[in-house]
Amino acid sequence: MKYRFLVLLLVVFNHGYFAQDKEQTSCMSAKCHASMADVKYLHGPFAVKECNACHVPIKDQKHKFEEIKKPSDLCMNCHEPLQMKKVVHGPLKTGSCTACHSPHGSNQQFMLKKSQLSEMCMSCHKKEMFDRKNVHPPVMDGDCTVCHEPHSSDNEKLLVKAGNSLCYTCHTDFESGFANSKFIHKPASEKCTNCHDVHSSDFESMTLKETKELCYKCHAQIKQTVADAASKHSAVDEGKKCANCHSPHFSDVPKLLKKEPLDLCVSCHNDQLTTRNASLTNFSLLLQNNKDWHGPIQEKDCSGCHGVHGGKTDFRLLNKSYPNEFYTSYAKQKYELCFGCHQPTLAQDSITATLTNFRDGDKNLHFLHVNKRVKGRTCRACHETHASKREKHIREAVPFGKWQLPVNFEKNKDGGKCTPGCHAPKEYKRTLPHLD
DSSP: OHHHHHHHHHHHHHTTGGGSOHHHHOTTSTTTTGGGGOSSEEOHHHHTTOGGGTOOBOTTSTTOBOOOSOHHHHHTTTSOOOOOOSEEOHHHHTTOGGGTBOSSEESSGGGBSSSSHHHHHHTTSOSGGGGSSEEOHHHHTTOGGGTBOSSEESSGGGBSSOTHHHHHTTOHHHHHHHHHOSEEOHHHHHOGGGTBOSSEESSGGGBSSOHHHHHHTTOHHHHHHHHHOSEEOHHHHSTTTHHHHBOSSEESSGGGBSSOHHHHHHHHSSSOEEOSSOEEOOHHHHHHHOOEEOHHHHTTOGGGTBOSSEESSSSTTBSSOOOSSSBOOOOGGGGTTGGGTSOGGGGTOSBOSSSOSOEETTEEHHHHHHTOSSSOBOHHHHBOSSEESSGGGBOSEEEETTEEEEOOEEEETTEEEEOOTTSSOEEEETTSOOOO
16 A cells, blocks of 8 residues: 555656645636535545546646546555455446546545435446335335345345345344244245345235245146036135245145134134025134044044135035035935945945944944935034034934924933934934844
8 A cells, every 4th residue: 555655656757746826726617527526425536636646647638638548557556455245246347437437526435426326326227126026125115226236246136145144134034944844935935036036026925926926936736626516715816815824935734824724713713603505614613613623633634625725525624525405315425525434334225233333233324314305414414514512423403494403312321312304303223133
């Protein structure tokens, strides 16, 4: 630095500025460039009126100066040469320091030419990023150098840090989440920009596309499932859509679910819901008041019966066939859903001593109930499909029009009895042959 200062002194001395009255000869006199000094930050030589430190007069020509062909070479006479890293900003690469910096002075720190750093950057880069619905706060505040080096960097896009580590400097909770969660969304952990626009977006959370379409970019099979579904799950299309149920970054639950499957479903189905086709149960209250839970409920897996993205049948998002009607004639194929777990033989023969315990002697009472020519009973005519107060999920009452028809079932060691509103009290015993 001391040698550069001596060079500067020699330049000034050789051009006679120490021997002249600066008030009379300065370039910033009232007759010439006085207004150039009316700024907050002045370049050092300009501030002390040593213009010839940069501008070299042509010998024997009045007020003529040699052309500055490459400003960067001149700048480096005083300024330490910048370390050129792997990625170099375009103006610096071409030696155009004055593309961003005023050589004389400016009202901005670092003698930038624009009043806002973002204005400086936007003079070359796209301005459309400010016109979108959601703008990244550093961009909105014009602080481009929060993320980008202005001169050179070892990272792509002149980033101050590489990849997700840059995002983590602000979003520390995500760094912790990726490090400590059991299940990680691979695209998110690899690169935030796989899903997010770092400057601005028309979509919530600054995603590259609308949530569902962004997910479908990778999850084409789910897209097809939703498209082919006979019944639609509103959670897929409403609110946050896929993010209603899934964490897009990380989770401690498989499938990146926000909660355990049953808890997640009940978080929405915790009130009486009315759809276009049906009134849906308040499952939070149902499960709280009925402790005998159906197997899939015990396993906390609603998807055992229901399609969480869309049902394959047109009845309540069910995965397999099950009668829409409360009363209907019996056919094995109508009950694919139930027979996925339960043996279809329980309603196969009218006489049996082995196929079912619901029999009077050897008379199969399952067969009797479902095979009525008029109003054959479906499974849910006698059994609760989710939870009940009684063993075997026997219902307390059966809807019959507006009337809740009581079942009044009682179990005993060798059978049971019921006193429903549909017939007189009847009792069955497995060890006795049936007598008409």
